[in-house]
Amino acid sequence: MAPSYRGLILDFGGVLTTQMRLNGQAFEQSEGLSPGAYFRALGEHPDGVRVYADLEVGLATQEEWNRVIGGILGIDPTDLMRRALANLRPEPAIVTAAQRAREEGVKVAMLSNSFGLEPFNPYEALGMWGDVFDAVILSEFEKVRKPSPTIYQRALDALELTGPECVFVDDHEANLLPAKALGIRTIHHTTDPGATAAQLEALLVRPAA
Template sequence: MTAHLKGLVLDFGGVLTTPLLPAALAFEQREGLAEGTLLTGLYLNEEGIRLTERLERGTLTQIEWNEAAGRLLGIAPDNLMGRVFADLRPEPAVIAAAAEARRAGVKVAVLSNSVGLAPWNLYDGYELEDLYDAVVLSEEHGMRKPEPEIYELVLEQLGLRGEECVYVDDTAAYLPAAAELGFATLHAVDPPRTVATLSGLLGLARPGEDPERVTV
């Protein structure tokens, strides 16, 4: 283990789960939408961005988001969030690496921009409260990544400084704010390489070849 590293903070969707993009593409196919409709309609659209940010802060319910996003996309709103991410599955290699880190004495946290907990709960079945030392879901605290305060909150819950932690996220835009607080940052784009890089940093196993770029 790199001597000063005592904590590991993991994003949830796309890190502890399978990647988000294939799930979104599968949703579009099921709904008969043109490829890219979800991204364009919700995440490159000013109103869609506003809705999602409100959802992540907990000022909009998932049901309200479903209704508004359904209108933007021109599709039925019923359990829309659950339909969008129906194909997401646990990412066993990263989950196993997190468990191994804890066994090695590393504190492990989950930091997630949440998508509402009802009627569909993205986190069901992952045993977050039992398997991790801290869990910070944005909607429960009225803040979201990349606001510095939410990274500071997870550090407070772990009882560690940024310089003692690694932060892993599949969204590159959420890494600089963590780096400003001293975190080593890892952009997760491929689970085997994510695990290989973490293994090298935390001394969990022999590092794999072609590790992902990491800044310490």
């Protein structure tokens, strides 16, 4: 039986890549920071929360993020985003599942809240740019970020598909709810890429004869 879905939408950090928390912990160690300092700077410090939200929708540059987060942490801000993401790697199981789906004729899109592109483009650095996807939807270009329903609709529009024709994978459960409201089949990716890849294979890849 042919797959019933025609589109696959994938989050970047933590889905197409290794876990963001593990990357952040490695960054803290490399910079000599106390455990949890980086995550507090991003998610609890008012200036950190603000500049990250602004970066994601194109209201702040990556260099502004570098300066603010570097200041909060008390470390050199030079090219900080590159250093902060230095331990991210493509997640082989998910990347392979996406490639197999695409070979089946499924359209594949990346939907990411942006990390900024200059001076460091993390998508290009990990080989997830150019013609790897049928569509790339970045929040800084859309001026809106997940979990706003608007950005999911724009992903569907970019693929020229409807919600019920697509599958969406994200590692944050809150980001799945707006997709569900559009009729998109959702998968909550946790810490087992093999399990997520198996779900994608079952939904999107035609069984061998």
